[in-house]
Amino acid sequence: MGNPTQTSRRTALRTGLAVGSAALVTGATAAGAAPRADARPTAAAVIPRSDPFTLGVASGDPEPDGFVIWTRLAVEPLAADGRGGMPSSTFRVNWQVATDERFEDVVRAGSTAADPAWAHSVHVEVAGLQPGREYFYRFRLGPHLSRSGRALTTPAPGSSPSSLHMAFASCSNYPAGLFTAYAALAAERPDVVLHLGDYQYEGAGPGVGRTHAGPETTTLAGYRQRHAQYKTDVDLQAAHAAAPWLVVWDDHEVDNNYADDIADRAVERPGFLDRRAAAYRAYYENMPLRRRSVPAGPDLDLYRRSTWGDLATLHMLDTRQYRSDQACNDGYKDCPAADDPSRSLPGLDQERWLLDGFRDSRQRWDILGQQVFFGRRDNDxxxxxxxxxxxxxxxxxxxxxxxxxxxxAGVRNPVVLTGDVHAHWAGDLYLDYDAVGSTKPVGSELVTSSITSGGNGYDEADGTHPWAAWNPNLRFWTNLRGYVSTTITPTELTARFRCVPFVTTPGAEAFTRATFVIEDGVRGLQQEQAAPQRELRSSRTDAQKIADTIAAETHAG
Incomplete structure (x- = not known):
């Protein structure tokens, strides 16, 4: 006969989603206050008849004993006021975490507040779980049950995991095409997904079969509506439900090419910090972030680390919030300010945090998840x-x-991961880029293409960009859309550049365009797989390819 205490506990956990959903309250939290999971019911309200889980579910920021699980209630995701068609009431949302997809073994359950002041978003920091294992989670509000999501805890500190399956992506512009690459990523069921920025785009206007709702995002309502529109995409929902995410932003979550408190265009600079505060608040509301990232006005603590036993440390950087303004009026050029040692891309405090992390690291692989191209790329x-x-x-x-x-610091295997540039690139990193032929690399950079930004891409059979002729550190390039899938083991990191041949119509099949390996303790990329012949060869001239690259990186498309 089973343990009666255990039986009653599991019975309570398994029925946890069926109770508590009627505990609803009216009212709102003050706009500047942190969201509270323990908001007390004060009055009854009516549960929406329509499905409130239209934006899906997500998990993120995994640790050895737990992770964040997220959802946001919205019965009308594209409502112009950004409220998702929800009433001004605080709802108690029930949640469960189980060891199996059928939720027969529920190990954690509870309820939390979905507050209108925070766009009815829910962030549950689940704790008390076992390290290094898979879990499943879901939510309920009254009769409405969300889809389930899959999450993993990280291995215990000091443990020696045999592998880490990590995928990373960037630049998903809704009007530019279909999020087919997210569906392919979801099908891999990686251990963790790193999103390196430009999760959404702030602009307005039509695209290729899809159009942004609303004008350019400048207000809290606008940013909330834009996030909701992206979250309605079924392929993006699948990618979020497939694995925990570690997210960091780039510029388009706020404003193209902004730097710290400076907007890209002079006409936008008055009041820009108010716009940034609205964008940061909406970003927190719509991402699986921990309470440490609750924004305070125009500030949000986003850079952080995640460790995978003694195998890897993932250093997630924020290269927008603290950066010095771009030199030389931005663009492609050069001037003495680019060599000013007082200027910093991540900001001097974040630089020191990163260097401290290098000195403290005992992991075999140190991975930098960040936004913009790290190695040299001279275009002339x-x-x-x-x-x-x-x-x-x-x-x-x-x-x-x-x-x-x-x-x-003697970092054993440094690898930089990059987004932003709407193309796959692979390259080696040096202390002196003027001496590439006579010195050895000190690290490698893997750059993911966009999910859709730039629309349908193109390819070259040899995987070479014209710039590689005078930038020998650059090893591979393709202008196809996609993401990068990696497998990290104690002996090597294998990176597969995953691509889709088109994004403007459905039915694209993802394929691996090239594979590179970094061996433990050996600096530099080794290409494992030659470029496949898929009738994707381009007829573009070198001049056109250079123009395409510059246009993509100034975010003209």
Whole structure:
């Protein structure tokens, strides 16, 4: 006969979603206050008849004993006021975490407040779970049951996991095409997903078969509506439900190419911090972030670390909120300000935090999840240097400090992950890019293409961009859309550049365009798989490919 205490406990947990949903309250939290999970019911309200879980579910920020689970109630996701068609009432939402997909073994359950002041978003920090294992979660409000999601806890500190399956993505522009690549990513069921920014785009206007709802986002209502529109995409929902995410932003979550408190265009600069505060609040409301990331006005604590036993440390950087303004009026050019040591891309405090992390690291792999191109990319062989001022090339002393920092700390295997540039790239990293032929690399960079930004892409059979002719650190490129899937083991990191041949119509099948391996203790990329022949060869000239690249990175599309 089973343990009666255990039986009654499990019975209570299994029935936990069926009770408590009627505990509803009216009223709202003050706009600047942190969301409260323990909001007390004060009056009854009517549960919506329509499904409130239209935005799906998500998990994130995994730790050895738990993770965040997220949802947001919205019966009318595209409501212009950003409230998702929900009444001004605080609802008690029930949640469960189980060890199995059928929820026969529920190990954690409870209820939490969905507050109208926070767009009826729910962030539950689940704790008390076992390290290094898979779980499933779901929510209920009255008769409405959400889809289930899959999450994992990280391995215990000091443990030695055999592998980590990590995927990373960037740049999903809703009007530019279908999120087919997210569906392919979801099908892999990775251990963790890193999203490196441009999760949404702030602009207005039509696209290829899909259109942003509302005008350019500048208000809290607008940012909430935009996030909700993206979350209605079934492929994005599938990717969120497939694995926990570690998210960081780039610029389009707020405003194209902004830097700290400076808007990209002079006409937008008055009141920009109010716009940033609205964008940051909506970002928190719509992402699976922990309470430590609750925004305070125009500030949100986003950079952080996640460790995977003694195998890997994931350093997630924020290269927008604290950066020095772009030099030389931005764009592709060069000027003395790019070599000013007082300027920093992540900000000097975050630089010190990162260097401290290098010194403290005992993991086999140190992975930097960040936004903009790290290695050198000179786009003009006739000039001394012509580079993007929005990338690390525009902050050379800052890049040198970070690179020298991992070298001095003896980091065993440093790897930089990058988004932003709407193309797959792979390259090696150096302390001195003028001496690439005579010195050895000190790390490698893997760059993911966009999910859709730039629309349908194109390819070259040899996987080479014209810039590689005078940038020997650049090893691979394709302008196809997609994401990068990695497998990290104690002996090697394998990176598969996953692509879809088109995004403007459904039915694209994802394929691996190229595979690179980084061996433990061996600096530099090794290509494992030659480019496949898929009738995707481009007829574009080198000049057109260069123009495409610059246009993508100034976010013209």
């Amino acid at each position: 062989p006739s000039a001394a240097t012509t580079v993007s001022m929005d990338s690390w090339d525009g902050y050379r002393p800052s890049r040198q400090r970070v690179t020298q920092g991992w070298v001095d």
